[in-house]
Amino acid sequence: DAKTTQPNSMESNEEEPVHLPCNHSTISGTDYIHWYRQLPSQGPEYVIHGLTSNVNNRMASLAIAEDRKSSTLILHRATLRDAAVYYCILRREYGNKLVFGAGTILRVKS
Amino acid sequence: DVKVTQSSRYLVKRTGEKVFLECVQDMDHENMFWYRQDPGLGLRLIYFSYDVKMKEKGDIPEGYSVSREKKERFSLILESASTNQTSMYLCASSLFGRTSNTEAFFGQGTRLTVV
Numbered sequence: 001d002a003k004t005t006q007p008n009s010m011e012s013n014e015e016e017p018v019h020l021p022c023n024h025s026t027i028s029g030t031d032y033i034h035w036y037r038q039l040p041s042q043g044p045e046y047v048i049h050g051l052t053s054n055v056n057n058r059m060a061s062l063a064i065a066e067d068r069k070s071s072t073l074i075l076h077r078a079t080l081r082d083a084a085v086y087y088c089i090l091r092r093e094y095g096n097k098l099v100f101g102a103g104t105i106l107r108v109k110s
Numbered sequence: 111d112v113k114v115t116q117s118s119r120y121l122v123k124r125t126g127e128k129v130f131l132e133c134v135q136d137m138d139h140e141n142m143f144w145y146r147q148d149p150g151l152g153l154r155l156i157y158f159s160y161d162v163k164m165k166e167k168g169d170i171p172e173g174y175s176v177s178r179e180k181k182e183r184f185s186l187i188l189e190s191a192s193t194n195q196t197s198m199y200l201c202a203s204s205l206f207g208r209t210s211n212t213e214a215f216f217g218q219g220t221r222l223t224v225v
Contacts, residue, residue, distance in 0.1 A: 036214075043114075043200050043216030044153070087153075094207060096141050096160045098214050099169070100153035 004088045009105040012078045020073040020104055022088030027068050030093040035062065035073045037084040038103070044087065047073065083108045113137070116201050116217040123224050129188040131220050133201030140206035142184035143214070144168075144176060146197040153200065159184055160206055191224045198222075 005023040012018040024033065034049040048055055048062045050071070055062040061074040075082055087103040117132035133142065143158040145168075155168030159178040173195060177185040184203075188195055198221050204214040 043202070043219055044214075045216065046213040049213075091212075096158060096166075096206065097155065097168070098143060098158075098202065098204070099155055100145075102152045 004090060004101050006086075006088055006101065006104045008102070009107065011107045011109065012075075014080060014108055014110050015077050018075040018078045018082070018106065018108075020075075020086050020088075020106065021070065022072070023070045024088070024090055025069045027090055028092075031090040032093065033062065033064060033068075033071050034089045034091050034098075035060070036087045036089065036100070037082075038087070039081075039084045044100075047086070049091075078106075078108045080108050080110060082106065114201055114203055114215050114217040116199075116220045118220050119218065121220055121222045123188075123191050123222065125192060125224055127188075127191050127224075129191045129222070129224075131186040131188075131199055131201075131222070133184045133186070133203075133217060134182050135184075135203040135215070136182065137203060137205075137215065138181065139203035139215075140181070141204045141212070141214075142178065143202040143204075144174075144184065144186045145200045145202070146170070146195075147200060147219075148197050156186065191222075193224050196222060196224045 035047040036044040038044040050062045063072045085103040114135045144156045145153045147153045157176040159165045175187045198219050200219045201217040202214045204212045
């Protein structure tokens with residue numbers, strides 16, 4: 001399985017945008033890029049996913065590099081409720097496995 | 111509202127006991143997963159199942175087994191619990207097939223302590 005690399009932790013100010021990077025240099029053509037987050041004392045929750053094009057939803061935006069070797073999760077205006085561990089995961093088109101890495105701890109300051 | 115329900119939020123068991131962790135989903139999902147989460151080690155996949163009676167080992171299956179007799183239920187079994195199995199256990203489910211439609215949903219977790 002292709003691996004992802006994320007910074008251990010990041011810090012942001014409330015109301016400011018946050019850009020969470022993920023490197024996946026060994027990504028294959030059929031790998032989708034998924035992002036999940038885990039709030040304190042909760043199970044992970046889905047945030048967004050994409051294949052080649054940038055994606056937007058009500059929670060976040062996903063920017064995917066042209067060569068697909070990296071991606072960035074964008075939270076447009078961080079709130080205290082966005083403080084969580086964010087996981088970047090690669091998942092095959094018909095793959096069933098969902099394997100998590102260490103993730104990035106996002107701290108949001110008021 | 112979609113739901114993955116784990117039978118217990120907190121569980122305390124003795125070393126050597128046989129432990130069953132139950133997970134039920136109401137979304138008619140084919141895939142179900144069991145993870146454990148430990149500080150500094152993140153979420154690690156123990157087993158997953160993509161159909162009734164089908165299972166595949168994840169990254170850390172040793173000391174665990176699973177059972178999937180019905181589509182909605184996936185059980186994790188610790189045949190003889192040991193203290194190093196003290197952990198947070200998380201269950202998840204997702205649809206099978208193209209990952210464009212296979213967002214995974216997680217339960218709230220079971221914190222198991224083996225004494």
